[in-house]
Amino acid sequence: MPTQLILALDVPSRDVARPLLRQLSGSLPWVKVGLQMFTAYGPDWVKEVADQGFNVFLDLKLHDIPNTVAKSVESLSALPIGMLTLHTAGGRVMMAAAREAQLATKPHLQLLGVTVLTSMDATGLGEIGCGEDAAAQVSRLAHLGSASGLTGFVCSPLEVGMLSQSLPAGTQLVTPGVRPVGADVGDQSRIMTPGDAARAGSTHIVVGRPILKAPDPAAAAHAIMAELEAAG
Numbered sequence: 001m002p003t004q005l006i007l008a009l010d011v012p013s014r015d016v017a018r019p020l021l022r023q024l025s026g027s028l029p030w031v032k033v034g035l036q037m038f039t040a041y042g043p044d045w046v047k048e049v050a051d052q053g054f055n056v057f058l059d060l061k062l063h064d065i066p067n068t069v070a071k072s073v074e075s076l077s078a079l080p081i082g083m084l085t086l087h088t089a090g091g092r093v094m095m096a097a098a099r100e101a102q103l104a105t106k107p108h109l110q111l112l113g114v115t116v117l118t119s120m121d122a123t124g125l126g127e128i129g130c131g132e133d134a135a136a137q138v139s140r141l142a143h144l145g146s147a148s149g150l151t152g153f154v155c156s157p158l159e160v161g162m163l164s165q166s167l168p169a170g171t172q173l174v175t176p177g178v179r180p181v182g183a184d185v186g187d188q189s190r191i192m193t194p195g196d197a198a199r200a201g202s203t204h205i206v207v208g209r210p211i212l213k214a215p216d217p218a219a220a221a222h223a224i225m226a227e228l229e230a231a232g
């Protein structure tokens with residue numbers, strides 16, 4: 001399947017989001033609901049996005065003790081979502097508990113383990129006591145996640161080639177840290193263009209500000225989808 005675009009709909013209000021969703025309905029496959037919109041509007045917003053026909057990626061990056069994360073997965077399973085994130089840094093027991101809860105409550109939900117945030121570089125990793133470079137840490141966390149039962153991960157496109165060779169076939173590799181040529185990098189550190197991310201093997205790319213801040217956001221989203229299509 002060609003790499004799919006996920007729009008990170010990080011905007012201040014529903015009034016900003018709704019016109020763009022109307023414009024992209026029927027062409028954009030996925031919308032990511034992240035902390036900004038979920039903390040403002042909660043489950044109602046998730047339901048509204050799903051009602052417009054989009055697959056919803058709920059990016060809450062759960063990270064807590066195993067019981068708390070497992071119970072949260074159970075609660076969130078009631079929502080119309082296709083993907084949900086948790087932090088692999090929560091460890092093996094936490095990931096296994098989350099996976100067990102997900103399989104019991106919503107078997108088709110794709111639970112994704114966030115490895116190393118795409119905003120982090122070697123300096124940032126050193127500051128939190130991680131002496132390894134990003135690629136080594138991503139590999140360590142993704143393999144721990146895989147051994148804990150997870151079948152999908154969030155990483156930067158720079159690590160996709162390495163992971164797709166060593167993780168089980170079919171593992172979903174979802175990559176933020178994507179910037180079209182000439183786009184503002186912002187706070188992202190480990191980046192690639194949409195076409196390069198697709199050729200590297202990303203199953204999905206996540207793009208927010210390069211679309212949302214474009215003069216014509218719908219046109220920017222269509223241009224990225226065309227770039228993915230051309231990359232095969």
Ligand SMILES: O=c1ccn([C@@H]2O[C@H](COP(=O)(O)O)[C@@H](O)[C@H]2O)c(=O)[nH]1
Nearest residue numbers: 008034116117118176177206207208209
């Ligand atoms: O490692 C990660 C995990 C999640 N994200 C999220 O993706 C989008 C990226 O938005 P841009 O505006 O395209 O930078 C955002 O919602 C993050 O929370 C990530 O960037 N990196």
